[in-house]
Amino acid sequence: MGRTGDLLRSTDTHCPYCALQCAMTLTPGAAVETTAAESPPNVAGREFPTNRGGLCRKGWTSTTLLQHPGRVTEPLLRGADGVHRPVSWDEALGRIADAVRSTRRLHGPDGVGVFGGGGLTNEKAYQLGKFARLALGTSRIDYNGRFCMSSAAAAGNRSFGLDRGLPFPVADLDTAATIMLLGSNVADTMPPFMVHLQGARDAGGLIVVDPRRSATAAFTADGAGIHLQPVPATDLTLLLGLTHIVIHEGLADHAFINARTSGFEEISRSVAGWWPERAQSVTGVPAATLRKTARLLAAGAAGAGCYILTGRGVEQHVDGTDTATSAINLSLLLGLPGSARSGYGTLTGQGNGQGGREHGQKADQLPGYRKITDPAARKHVAGVWGVDESLIPWARPARRRTPHELGPARRRALPVRARRQCGSLRPGRVRRHRRAAPAGFPGPL
Numbered sequence: 428m429g430r431t432g433d434l435l436r437s438t439d440t441h442c443p444y445c446a447l448q449c450a451m452t453l454t455p456g457a458a459v460e461t462t463a464a465e466s467p468p469n470v471a472g473r474e475f476p477t478n479r480g481g482l483c484r485k486g487w488t489s490t491t492l493l494q495h496p497g498r499v500t501e502p503l504l505r506g507a508d509g510v511h512r513p514v515s516w517d518e519a520l521g522r523i524a525d526a527v528r529s530t531r532r533l534h535g536p537d538g539v540g541v542f543g544g545g546g547l548t549n550e551k552a553y554q555l556g557k558f559a560r561l562a563l564g565t566s567r568i569d570y571n572g573r574f575c576m577s578s579a580a581a582a583g584n585r586s587f588g589l590d591r592g593l594p595f596p597v598a599d600l601d602t603a604a605t606i607m608l609l610g611s612n613v614a615d616t617m618p619p620f621m622v623h624l625q626g627a628r629d630a631g632g633l634i635v636v637d638p639r640r641s642a643t644a645a646f647t648a649d650g651a652g653i654h655l656q657p658v659p660a661t662d663l664t665l666l667l668g669l670t671h672i673v674i675h676e677g678l679a680d681h682a683f684i685n686a687r688t689s690g691f692e693e694i695s696r697s698v699a700g701w702w703p704e705r706a707q708s709v710t711g712v713p714a715a716t717l718r719k720t721a722r723l724l725a726a727g728a729a730g731a732g733c734y735i736l737t738g739r740g741v742e743q744h745v746d747g748t749d750t751a752t753s754a755i756n757l758s759l760l761l762g763l764p765g766s767a768r769s770g771y772g773t774l775t776g777q778g779n780g781q782g783g784r785e786h787g788q789k790a791d792q793l794p795g796y797r798k799i800t801d802p803a804a805r806k807h808v809a810g811v812w813g814v815d816e817s818l819i820p821w822a823r824p825a826r827r828r829t830p831h832e833l834g835p836a837r838r839r840a841l842p843v844r845a846r847r848q849c850g851s852l853r854p855g856r857v858r859r860h861r862r863a864a865p866a867g868f869p870g871p872l
């Protein structure tokens with residue numbers, strides 16, 4: 428929304444923060460006729476499949492930032508004294524172009540890296556990936572999804588050959604009889620999401636896996652579901668124990684397994700040693716509760732629907748990729764993926780974290796989740812872009828370190844879009860790299 432004229436009419440939009448993308452309507456603030464700058468637009472929740480008119484406090488207060496005195500509204504250039512001062516857009520863009528050009532001349536295309544963010548729209552994420560690869564010619568592009576969802580992405584690639592977060596609309600959860608949520612406290616982080624757990628709760632099939640008695644776990648109280656409280660860092664064992672029960676109690680969907688999976692024998696052997704009592708001895712979750720959970724999952728899969736959802740709580744561990752893979756294996760054994768009533772998904776946190784990688788912000792992925800190492804994918808994208816395939820850079824092995832590589836020996840320039848590096852990465856290290864940037868190099872970093 429603009430700062431003056433646009434404030435005079437209502438605008439339908441979405442909350443800019445998390446992946447639920449709640450719908451909202453903004454209307455002019457009370458003081459708009461006198462001093463528009465002093466009165467942020469009013470926010471109202473709007474009916475939409477993800478939020479059903481609800482918002483959380485981040486959404487309700489999102490427009491106050493429009494009048495925040497610390498909001499950057501014009502380009503700033505860091506001077507030799509370290510102070511940022513306003514400059515014109517022409518000067519700012521000219522300085523950036525000069526710096527990028529001279530860096531490329533001195534150090535080659537990979538001397539320039541690009542770092543994007545989950546806050547970019549699909550169109551901007553696509554354009555940033557194309558800009559990096561064709562205009563800059565660099566292989567060094569990545570975004571923050573490389574960090575937060577790396578385990579989930581690796582597990583998805585390993586199991587499905589695709590790094591996809593949530594492959595179904597959240598409204599699909601509404602009619603499921605069983606939903607198992609591992610490592611995510613959505614009641615606190617995206618409260619309007621809770622409406623999609625209500626159906627499973629009413630059916631007594633909501634299962635929350637969290638060592639803490641979180642607000643989401645409390646939703647299972649009164650016999651409305653199960654709260655599994657594994658000892659911290661034993662999520663993988665918990666899933667192996669559930670997988671053991673599903674196989675050994677004959678709860679697996681063998682028609683699905685035979686038609687659409689491979690490796691059943693290997694999975695079966697790998698969980699043979701995780702009988703419920705042994706899983707209990709590691710996780711602290713009673714064997715009877717593990718059996719009840721496995722049966723609830725199977726009953727949902729055979730009935731009104733069953734979903735298994737993972738979040739960062741179980742993914743961000745040293746064995747996070749194996750844990751997410753185990754959640755996928757369990758869902759495959761139950762025949763969930765690809766069903767109209769059931770599924771597996773990993774919850775995305777940031778506004779457009781999913782679109783960021785879907786549209787080519789990751790070093791190893793071209794738009795449409797196409798692998799940059801796949802000759803057919805390279806040829807297809809080169810055709811769409813109207814360039815020779817050889818112009819698309821290949822991904823390099825150290826891509827995950829892109830944001831840490833700024834400095835004299837590695838990346839010399841790192842344009843950053845929609846990302847607050849100093850707040851999100853290791854601030855001291857980022858500031859050190861910024862100090863090492865050439866004198867007069869445009870800021871802020």
Ligand code: SF4
Nearest residue numbers: 442445448449483486
């Ligand atoms: S749940 Fe997410 S999208 Fe919805 S209002 Fe809150 S921060 Fe915004």
